[in-house]
Amino acid sequence: MTKAQPPGFSLCNNATLRRAGRSLGRFYDDMLAPSGLKGTQFGLLFQIHVSSEPAMGILAEALIMDLSALGHTLKPLIRDGYVETFADANDRRVKRVRLTPQGEIKLEEAIKLWSIAQQRFEAMVGQQRAADLRVMLDEVAELDFETPTAAPSV
Amino acid sequence: MTKAQPPGFSLCNNATLRRAGRSLGRFYDDMLAPSGLKGTQFGLLFQIHVSSEPAMGILAEALIMDLSALGHTLKPLIRDGYVETFADANDRRVKRVRLTPQGEIKLEEAIKLWSIAQQRFEAMVGQQRAADLRVMLDEVAELDFETPTAAPSV
């Protein structure tokens, strides 16, 4: 028979991805800890920073995140004064998001810590392989999982 | 200059991994929905199934998951009667975990759904590339992130 599955390894792409996510997440969290931000929060601040006062829906889409989840995740950042929201001028349904000056400062501070984490990680797996991995992951993220539940409606 | 970052893509390995995780997670969740299990729960049941009545600590280690997080994640599964725990015979500190008969049945049911998800995914990215991705992810998960906080204590 084939050799027994190494303990902890799974053939499930999803389980494997989550497992790696927990591991890597803790690493980035640890490295970012001095800033008081979690890896996720850093990513969120960064995405807001590089976007142009994005609407929540647009932001959620870019992050492939549920809109309501984004709302929840944003709360601690708003509470801590790093992010603020404001109504769109043309469509009052739309709420836009931006960093506060304090948020920009915090982000800069965090970027320094993040760079170290990023470097440490890439030193371990290789810069090229890390880039390859990201490409692969972005491809996975962008896949069209449209479930053909049954016959596609005419 | 280099071309602007495509919206939603990040150089951060952690952010990219999480983003892909959300995307893939939803896909597996959707596919498993008829069983009433989430992708995470399926992975957990499976890992318990292939282990030999593992102690919680061992299970957590295999999944690279915090022990207390495992405890919390296990609760709904215990409540729903899929998993049960029992004290180790030789060390009363140790709590072992196993599937109930009901849990085994549910797992079998879920495996059918999972297979479809797995197939669909691999049809999209290619079986070989999926395998490569898992290898890469397992490697990342297994990295030694030991933070050399400062001078290693003598």
Place this chain on the structure above:
DNA sequence: CTGAATTAGTGGCATATACCACTTTCATGA
């Protein structure tokens, strides 16, 4: 222009995870 359908967010609820402070058991050395 008015009522139905659509779009954007919110709030509630449930699971996923982490860290920390305990509590209970063991293991160990004096």
Place this chain on the structure above:
DNA sequence: TCATGAAAGTGGTATATGCCACTAATTCAG
């Protein structure tokens, strides 16, 4: 044997995320 310290879990608290039901604003057909 007994005090100490290590090991395994539990519970609390906080963030991360998703889905669903609902509300507010818009858009659109008639």
